[in-house]
Amino acid sequence: MNHVEDQSLHYSRPHSRTPEESKAVRKKILVVTGLLSLITVVEILIGVYFSKTHVGEGTWTLIKWFYIILTLVKAGYIVLVFMHLGDENKSLRTTVLLPMVLVIYLIFIALFEGEVLIQYVQEFMK
Amino acid sequence: MAQATLDIPANKIWGGGTSPFGASYGKLMMWFFLLSDAFSFSSLLVALGYARHVHADTWPLVENVFFHFPLTHAHLPLLYVGLMTFILIISSVTMVLAVDAGHTNNKKGVIFWLGLTVVGGLVFLGSQAWEWYTFIVGGEGVVKSIIVDGEVQKVLVQGANLQNNEYGHTLFANFFFFITGFHGFHVFSGVVINAIVLYQATQGVFERRGHYEMVEKAGLYWHFVDLVWVFVFTFFYLL
Incomplete structure (x- = not known):
């Protein structure tokens, strides 16, 4: 047969779900949304209340690393859950x-x- | 040579016929494009860190630059950019829901959530335009010694352009324009892509095709834009 098969039909065919499965998916999205928002709020609060000029150098280094860790956590959730890389x-x-x-x-x-x-x-x- | 018969599941063989990545060509290429784009943004952010490290003495404190908020004159550092971050996260969530609706062949769901994503993207772009406007116009300005026609002159510098800015080192404004501009252009193209996919969804293109993978691919790009903003937010605004 001389026709090109649509690969995507093989890998991304829509499927039906039970109500329980739909609920689980929605819950996961909601939890991750809450987490991302919470991390952002924490970051802003730290930024507002701990200015670089008002804290010592040691404290600022600590805050810096805390920021970087929070950012990596956020990035991990976006890539693994929102972009579904965790499911690949x-x-x-x-x-x-x-x-x-x-x-x-x-x-x-x-x-x-x-x-x-x-x-x-x-x-x-x- | 005799054909080797090994007891390997068909989907794990790299010999062709099936994708060893378990993904279609289009989706795989979107991932590879995003990987290369991630390197572009990494280079920009690392260059920012480098410039900032070398010019630490003239680099401004970010909370003394970005403290404006629309309709008020109060000193509110980080709040506006925090709001922008939040807008982008929410539009990312609506995109996830659009992709999820596509997984169950729910045309109405795709149109609704993708529509909201486009709106979220436009709101973000509008916010960024306001941020740029405030940054370029500036405040009261500072007197700086700059070279005009080969002579050093004292000039009142207000706001920012690519040569001078009132906030600090020239590179500060340059990196602001370049990094947020490069990201903003990604947001803009993301909105255009999402709008095209939305139009196709309303026309029933994906229903005829039998799958909503195009929504998934546009979604990958959109999430990547959100991902990059998470890093820009930290490395430009917070640190």
């Missing part, structure tokens, strides 16, 4: 997530270079 198979998950490790290397390079540049500028200003 292992090959797809690995293919998408593993290359992001390179970003860590990029951050390392930028910090290292920035530090060197600051030293050069200080040397030059002497």
Whole structure:
């Protein structure tokens, strides 16, 4: 037979659900929405009440890391639940997530270079 | 060579015929595009961190720049951008619901939730336009020594453009324009894509096709836009 099959029909065919299943899906979406909103509110409250100028350097470093962790938690929920990457198979998950490790290397390079540049500028200003 | 017969389930074989990723070509390519786009945004944000690290002494405090809120003159740091974040999260949720309606072949659900997503995107774009306007117009301004016609002159700088800004280092405004602009353009194209898919849904294109995977693909792009904003919010506004 000489016709091209629609792949998507094979992988994304709509399916019927029982009311219980629908309820479970809705609940999951609602819980994640609440969580994302809560994290955002916490971030804003910290930002408003703990200004960089009013807290010590140590506290600010702590807040910084707290922000980064909250951001990664938010990103994880968006990617795994909203984008359904958690429901995809292992090959797809690995293919998408593993290359992001390179970003860590990029951050390392930028910090290292920035530090060197600051030293050069200080040397030059002497 | 004899054909090897191995006891592997058909959907796990990489020999062709089935996708080892369990996804169609279109969806897979959307994921790969988003991966490359993630690298673009990572580079921008890392470059921001680099500039900020090198020019820490002239980098402004963000809460002294973004404290405006429409219809009031109160000093409300982070509140407006927090609202924008919230708008984008909510439009992401309506998109999830649209994709979910597509999974059960619910045409009305897709149209309703996708419509709300388009509205959410437009509200976000409007908010960003206001934010840019406030940033460009600026406040009372500061006197800065800048080079005009080869001579150093003291000039009152108000608001921001690509050469000067009243807030701090020139790169601060440049990164603001570039990062939020690049993200805003993604939001804009996302709204256009969503609107086209919405139109197709109302015309029954996906019903005839037998699946709503196009909503899923547009959804991936839209969620990615939300994801990027989560990072922009942290690394530009919070830190």
